[in-house]
Amino acid sequence: MSYSQYLKPISERRTIYNLKPELPSGISIDTVQAAIQTIVRDVPTHFNCQLNRAIILTGDAHKKVWDSVAKATNGARRAIAERDETFGTVVFFVDEAVTRKLQNEYPAHHDLLPLFGEQVSGAAQVQSWVAVESMGMGANLQHFNQFxxxxxxxxxxxxxxxxxxxxxxxxxxQADVKEYVENPVKVY
Ligand SMILES: Cc1cc2nc3c(=O)[nH]c(=O)nc-3n(C[C@H](O)[C@H](O)[C@H](O)COP(=O)(O)O)c2cc1C
Structure with missing residues (x-):
């Protein structure tokens, strides 16, 4: 794969809210699962601790979770849309038991370790977002975490x-029009 083939899906990934609860033809949930599994396995982690976890909600499990979020948020429009208009949800977790074990092993890094967890979770989330959209899907990222x-x-x-x-x-x-800030990467 050339570097431009690598960059194209990164640049094309967008927040897509206009969705219907289907998969593209030729894409099965097994394909999605395999992609997320690969990303969770291969994203690098601090001390190779591999604390990323994910599940994929589909069908009744997907509807049940978003229905519960909708009720708990007094009918948040976004939660209702996720329930009714999307096919599935990848839920990303970090396993805090791994962080606690590392904090015991590496007390000098006690405060840094939870931040590393956030970083590697973010890496898995964005790579997964690119992956599902490169399969012809649209996706958006939500944070109804406690709900x-x-x-x-x-x-x-x-x-x-x-x-x-x-x-x-x-x-x-389509995605909304996106404005880009002027943010040059200089070479020194
Ligand atoms: C860390 C992070 C948190 C985000 N949280 C939300 C969210 O809770 N709800 C939402 O609708 N979009 C969320 N987004 C989407 C951003 O608003 C969106 O990525 C940004 O406006 C750029 O648009 P684009 O995704 O189309 O490139 C989040 C994105 C990131 C990277």
């Missing part, structure tokens, strides 16, 4: 803390 945490399937370990929700479906419209 989602409260509505998750019962078998999710208590040490997994929700960091974001990537909601995806088939695009029915």
């Amino acid at each position: 989602v945490q409260d509505a998750l399937p019962a078998d999710i370990p208590k040490s997994w803390v929700v960091k974001s929700q990537l909601c995806f479906g088939l695009p029915t419209g």
Whole structure:
């Protein structure tokens, strides 16, 4: 793969709110699962601790979580749209048990370790966003974290803390126009 092939989907990734609850033809949920699994496995982590976790909600599980978020937020428009207009949600977590273990092992880095967790979660989230959109889907990133945490399937370990929700479906419209700040990367 050339570097321009690598950069193109990064530049084309956008926040897409206009979605319907379908997958593109030729894309199955197994394809999505395999992509997210690869990203969660391969994103680098501090001390190679591999604390990223993810699940994919679809069907009734997806509807149940977003319905619960909608009710808990007194009908937040965005939560209702995620429930009714998207096919699924990747929920990203960090496993805080891993962070606590590292804090015991590396007390000098005690305060830095949770920040590393946020960083590597962000890396997994953005790479996943690019991946699902490169499959022909649209997606948007949400942060109804505590509401989602409260509505998750019962078998999710208590040490997994929700960091974001990537909601995806088939695009029915374009992204909004995006303004870019002047922000040159200088070479010295
Ligand atoms: C860390 C982060 C947090 C975000 N949180 C939300 C969110 O909670 N809800 C939402 O609708 N969009 C959220 N977004 C989307 C941003 O608003 C969006 O990425 C930004 O406006 C740039 O637009 P683009 O994604 O189309 O490039 C978030 C994006 C990032 C990177």
